[in-house]
Amino acid sequence: MDTTTSVSSPRIVETDYLSFLINYAVDQNFSVAVWRLPNDNTKHLILSREHELLKPDAALEELPTGFIFAPFDTAGDRIFLKADFSFSFTDDTLKPPTTTLETASATWLQSKLGGIKRAKARHYAQEHTAGNPEKDAYIALVAKGIAEIEQGVFEKVVPSRSKSVDLPLDFDVVTSFLKLCHANPNALISFVSSPETGSWLGATPELLVNVEDGTTFKTIALAGTQPYREGMNLKAVAWTQKDIEEQALVERYIISCFKRIRLREYDEHGPKTVVAGNVLHLKSEFTVDMQATDFLQLGTIMLQLLHPTSAVCGMPLNPAVDFLRKYEGYDRQFYAGFLGPVNFKNNIHIFVNLRCAQLMETKAILYAGAGVTIDSVPEQEWEETEIKMNTLLNVISPTKNA
Numbered sequence: 327m328d329t330t331t332s333v334s335s336p337r338i339v340e341t342d343y344l345s346f347l348i349n350y351a352v353d354q355n356f357s358v359a360v361w362r363l364p365n366d367n368t369k370h371l372i373l374s375r376e377h378e379l380l381k382p383d384a385a386l387e388e389l390p391t392g393f394i395f396a397p398f399d400t401a402g403d404r405i406f407l408k409a410d411f412s413f414s415f416t417d418d419t420l421k422p423p424t425t426t427l428e429t430a431s432a433t434w435l436q437s438k439l440g441g442i443k444r445a446k447a448r449h450y451a452q453e454h455t456a457g458n459p460e461k462d463a464y465i466a467l468v469a470k471g472i473a474e475i476e477q478g479v480f481e482k483v484v485p486s487r488s489k490s491v492d493l494p495l496d497f498d499v500v501t502s503f504l505k506l507c508h509a510n511p512n513a514l515i516s517f518v519s520s521p522e523t524g525s526w527l528g529a530t531p532e533l534l535v536n537v538e539d540g541t542t543f544k545t546i547a548l549a550g551t552q553p554y555r556e557g558m559n560l561k562a563v564a565w566t567q568k569d570i571e572e573q574a575l576v577e578r579y580i581i582s583c584f585k586r587i588r589l590r591e592y593d594e595h596g597p598k599t600v601v602a603g604n605v606l607h608l609k610s611e612f613t614v615d616m617q618a619t620d621f622l623q624l625g626t627i628m629l630q631l632l633h634p635t636s637a638v639c640g641m642p643l644n645p646a647v648d649f650l651r652k653y654e655g656y657d658r659q660f661y662a663g664f665l666g667p668v669n670f671k672n673n674i675h676i677f678v679n680l681r682c683a684q685l686m687e688t689k690a691i692l693y694a695g696a697g698v699t700i701d702s703v704p705e706q707e708w709e710e711t712e713i714k715m716n717t718l719l720n721v722i723s724p725t726k727n728a
């Protein structure tokens with residue numbers, strides 16, 4: 327806050343711009359996406375006049391600059407927000423433009439500067455009823471999953487649940503977004519708000535498809551969860567057989583996708599222990615040289631093959647999908663779908679939408695799931711979903727989690 331008594335107007339800082347642009351989107355019936363990539367201090371915001379629906383086989387590489395937002399259900403509409411205006415922020419200020427789109431956007435914003443006041447950001451709020459199962463019901467769902475694994479129906483399934491919490495009266499989406507950035511340096515932090523999708527805030531550690539400079543493809547196998555406490559020595563963390571096997575299943579799923587397209591040359595690193603906000607996971611990284619392997623559209627191909635991975639659905643895929651449809655008992659909507667910026671300077675960064683909350687007028691719905699294998703203990707899987715929900719709850723409503 328400017329505490330001097332000079333007559334000059336206060337400096338416009340990042341939060342002022344973000345709030346102004348989010349409110350502008352709501353007033354104009356535009357969509358807005360705000361994000362920060364892992365281990366980066368630049369925040370990005372785009373405004374989109376109208377959303378588009380993407381075909382499941384749409385070539386990512388050919389899309390204009392924008393942001394993709396897709397539901398868990400592969401039959402559901404995949405939303406593409408073309409960037410009509412684009413802004414980047416670092417160190418609390420608007421970055422000078424580096425692309426034609428950013429230059430045009432900066433000129434447009436200049437004409438609006440008089441309207442920028444310190445104000446709370448508003449968001450689109452779609453009413454939606456949370457699943458909110460009682461603890462017993464979720465535990466029974468996990469037990470049912472284990473029983474089907476014992477019968478050989480599948481090897482792994484990822485039952486999830488949602489929980490509705492009241493938003494505090496002083497809830498502010500921009501403040502929450504910035505707190506999430508601070509608490510989750512290794513995650514994609516995102517806020518997507520549109521008339522069609524409602525508003526979603528998240529901090530996901532799970533990369534699905536990354537293409538750098540149109541030449542290097544990357545994806546990860548992430549699974550196994552335990553609480554993280556500051557100062558823990560990551561090299562000394564021990565994992566149970568169950569976690570190791572659960573993560574190995576996700577690795578095998580990714581390798582099976584490579585095999586389906588006869589891609590044999592990939593680098594695999596890991597698994598190693600990584601921090602994701604308040605939890606630890608096991609992670610392996612897969613990298614492919616797209617030119618050497620002659621797979622120039624590998625991003626598009628792998629997105630089709632990978633989603634939904636066995637990190638969020640199960641293995642084999644089809645019986646796991648059937649199980650979730652039949653017994654999970656609620657609509658995941660955009661939870662465990664995918665999202666991220668596409669074709670900003672020839673890069674694609676698509677993540678699985680985990681550790682997320684759907685924002686209503688006065689409530690938020692939190693979502694989380696847990697990987698169930700033959701060795702799962704239902705009560706522990708419930709605890710795991712509670713801990714995962716805390717990633718968001720700690721930030722949007724800290725008192726609820728006292």
Ligand SMILES: C=C(O[C@@H]1C=C(C(=O)O)C=C[C@H]1O)C(=O)O
Binds near residue numbers: 484
């Ligand atoms: C399903 C979620 O997370 C996934 C499941 C994990 C697990 O079961 O250990 C770990 C990371 C994610 O791949 C979630 O956060 O909701």
